[in-house]
Amino acid sequence: MVRVGLLGCGNVGGALVQLIADRGHEIEARTGVRLELAKVAVRSIARKRPVHIDEELLTHDAAEVVSDPGVDVVVEVIGGVEPARELILTALAAGKPVVTANKELLANHGAELFEAASAGGVDLLFEAAVAGGIPIVRPLRESLVGEEIRRVIGIVNGTTNFILTQMTEHGTSYAEALAEAQQLGYAERDPAADVEGFDAGAKAAILGSLAFGAKVVAGDVYHEGISNVSTTDIDFAKRLGYVIKLLAITELVEVPDGPAEVAVRVHPTMVPVSHPLAGVRDSFNAVFVEGAAVGDLMFYGRGAGGDPTGSAVLGDLIDAATNLRKGTHAEVISLVRRPIRPIDDLLTSYYVNLDVVDRPGVLRAIAEVFERHGVSIRSMEQEDTDDGARLILITHEAREASVQATLGDLRELDVILNITSVLRVVGSD
Amino acid sequence: MVRVGLLGCGNVGGALVQLIADRGHEIEARTGVRLELAKVAVRSIARKRPVHIDEELLTHDAAEVVSDPGVDVVVEVIGGVEPARELILTALAAGKPVVTANKELLANHGAELFEAASAGGVDLLFEAAVAGGIPIVRPLRESLVGEEIRRVIGIVNGTTNFILTQMTEHGTSYAEALAEAQQLGYAERDPAADVEGFDAGAKAAILGSLAFGAKVVAGDVYHEGISNVSTTDIDFAKRLGYVIKLLAITELVEVPDGPAEVAVRVHPTMVPVSHPLAGVRDSFNAVFVEGAAVGDLMFYGRGAGGDPTGSAVLGDLIDAATNLRKGTHAEVISLVRRPIRPIDDLLTSYYVNLDVVDRPGVLRAIAEVFERHGVSIRSMEQEDTDDGARLILITHEAREASVQATLGDLRELDVILNITSVLRVVGSD
Secondary structure, three states, X not given: OEEEEEEOOOHHXXXXXXXXXXXXXXXXXXXXXXXXXXXXXXXXXXXXXXXXXXXXXXXXXXXXXXXXXXXXXXXXXXXXXXXXXXXXXXXXXXXXXXEEOOHHHHHHHHHHHXXXXXXXXXXXXXXXXXOOOOOOHHHHHHHOOOOXXXXXEEEOOHHHHHHHHHHHHHOOOHHHHHHHHHHOOOOOOOOHHHHOOHHHHHHHHHHHHHHHOEOOOHHHOEEOOOXXXXXXXXXXXHHOOEEEEEEEEXXXXXXXXXXXXXXXXXXXXXXXXXXXXXXXXXXXXXXXEEEOOOEEEEEXXXXXXXXXXXXXXXXXXXXXXXXXXXXXXXXXXXXXXXXXXXXXXXXXXXXXXEEEOXXXXXXXXXXXXXXXXXXXXXXXXXXXXXXXXXXXXXXXXXXXXHHHHHHHHHHHOXXXXXXXXXXXXXXXX | OEEEEEXXXXXXXXXXXXXXXXXXXXXXXXXOOOEEEEEEEOOOOOOOOXXXXXXXXXXXXXXXXXXXXXXXXXXXXXOOOOOHHHHHHHHHHOOOOEEEOOHHHHHHHHHHHHHHHHHHOOOEEOHHHOXXXXXXXXXXXXXXXXXXXXXXXXXXXXXXXXXHHHHHHHOOOHHHHHHHHHHOOOOOOOOHHXXXXXHHHHHHHHHHHHHHOEOOOHHHOEEOOOOOOOXXXXXXXXXXXXXXXXXXXXXXXOOOOOXXXXXXXXXXXXXXXXXXXXXXXXOEEEEEEEEOOOEEXXXXXXXXXXXXXXXXXXXXXXXXXXXXXXXXXXXXXXXXXXXXXXXXXXXXXXEEEEEEOOOOOHHHHHHHHHHHOOOOEEEEEEEEEOOEEEEEEEEOOEEHHHHHHHHHHHHHOOOEEEEEEEEEEOOOO
């Protein structure tokens, strides 16, 4: 029997309690471990909950749950940095395994927590912190530990993926799609954490840490959100055989005469319709992993929601409990310091859509700007419009800074009426 | 240091040797385990290999590798039932962990091997046996051990998926696409194991065992291959918004007043284009898992090839090696006996395409046949053809035996000129 101390009993905590109640016998039959809920820290004891919990298990005092000698394993689902960090460090120092779903904490203090787990000789498991119910943390930590991972690309925010799917499939405007997401409970009243890419950025930092064994924190992540993506962008993307997705991208970049650098960023991106990530619709998440030997992998599923996230927590909890019984723990994560590659130095392919005046020499003038900055054009389409012409360009991979300088110079060019849209392109090389 | 005895050094074995050579230092830095190749059993010692192996490590005698006290872990990549089974049982009995990629062996003798591993108190790991490089065995064994899995649907044979993709995207005939697959080395000279669904059937049996903790063997799997799939089928599927995939499907079916039954089958299937499995192209594999709490998951990647499969073997090998060092092992798999549901009792939705004479009363006569067998029609389209009319029907889920009886009676109906195609439909409910 393993006694579980639960910190927080909202959506995810409630789902976990229900799953333990429903699946406890089956889990015991399969693994020999009986999970027993020993103590639950909640904000309000009186509050009605959709799941039944013995009132005597409830307490306001999270620290009491952690220090209770009747608690063998701690599950933290309160979220946020403090007091979660303090509570988890206390549990680990006391030799109690911890399961957490806390992306914000891991993305800011992962290295400290991993070291504490290592020092305590116990498990710190966090499958639910990235992409909810999708098993991605365990495959990266275990199955792929010997693999040379080159790049990880994730659709790791369900809210923005829902909004972009609505815009793509129903022609909805950004504002309408956001309102719909809010109505369905996918987006918060203040949607900034989702739509500006902060949430995806935290997950990108965790993915980068796991994939490259490197210290990557939320502050290292360059991010742009989707609030500037227009239906015009989406329509042109579609015409060219792309869809627009908010991607979290982290890769290891070899540097001549120096240590490899970790690049990590979040931005709206054009993805070819034939790419597996293009088919990830609605609020689903997916993590695409590019390995040297294993090739391309993708892990797809529900990135949020009480039940899927609760299921991921439960998987970790069973693992922590069986390890505890056997007196062992998962391989510890030790992170090395690697330089973070500045966004300016990243190589990206760009899509650029320009309204221009229709007269001889325009194309030459534009091509000259690209050439001056060493940005090579991969494809170009020109078409007439009512008041001039439209140029649709896709570049080869070029340094971000060079593309930005090119765009700056293009803005100065009097033959250009409007830069309609500019988007990065991934996955079509 | 963990000394590895390798049985077989073909594509996968060679890739593993290369990966250990290339990645050994990194693996040691990350996990503290140094993998050393101690002995390699091969058919021909003289044969040139693309990878360098010290000649003194090579032997003809696989039994010698297993019994060598200088071998700590055994990797079996010779394939086939014997002598692999005997060798693995010997290794497990001697307390040596085993990593294998042998689907045929596991699909026929899995329960015996799992018991031997349990008795020996050592690991038997087999990530590479299902869907090559895709981490699916570990997620099912560990991440999802607490989850109530309802159904697993896999595209687990790359050869047939390549053939169907060629037919779908380029209008190639089955024979041409098969010839192309053979030319590219995807299909064998005798393609029966792939195209008739035997290979997928073995993997379906392993997936069923893992998902439901039940004894499922290759002989339990009902299978139909793709050799009868025509470009006509594919064109109609496309028109209706479907693609045709060879699916391995296993599910747990509740039975009133009896134990739940395991259904397990392989057949060509119409999948809605919006379903994530529809986007799995070329020789890629994917496994789609439907869980009660976690919802829908999909695991996508390379299902075959030396490097991807070698990568999966390497992941297991590192796991076995670290477990050995810690004196522990993965949770053992214990399988219970569950009834296998007869194919006749399966519930499936069907697509039926009929050429009929164009005269009053035809539709009524046909509808009467469906009604007689309790098969309910979900949608019907009628269109004129040169010599009559075409009816395209999709049924609600109905018992397989009832649909077969319906088709038998339809064949007798003189208003029916031709039953153009009949295909099962999955994923559109």
